[in-house]
Amino acid sequence: MTVTRVPVFRSVPKLFLAACLVALAAVTSPLPLRAQDASPAAQAATEPLGIVARNGRHAFQVEVMRTDAQRAKGLMYRRSMAADHGMLFDFERPAPATMWMKNTYLSLDMVFIRSDGSIARIAADTEPLSTKVISSGEPVLAVLELNAGTAAKLGIRAGDRVEHPMFKR
16 A cells, blocks of 8 residues: 655645735724724714703713704614713704604603703603604703613703703803
8 A cells, every 4th residue: 555645834835824814804904884883972072061950960971963964863773872971962943842762772861951951851761762752842952862760860850951052041
């Protein structure tokens, strides 16, 4: 019986080259889109906002939605938001406002705010992914979205005052 031996060394350079190419591709390729956008709230610019309640002042950092496109997207598709963060929707002029939770995974407290900064109404613990319309009940200039339960936890109620440059004194 004759045994033919093939030296292993002939295949080593090819394997080494293939491994180097895979490593190079991994280092130079951009991250997948979903990994880059994993925390859009952390990447967005925020502004300070305060709420003066009966038990004191509560500070938040908010993203302000000023355009139709921004207002239409809001917090859709987000999976989390920091406890001291929120989203403020600027409607530019007082009018009755309606909101919904379509494509919004977070349960939210919606704080409807008059042009003088006073809170008109709070829709607490809204239902994620719902198309149910949530109404302001009266003309408002803005809506502040906070994590569900925040208003109750901090004692924020209708009649309390929101401090932000958008609201006139």
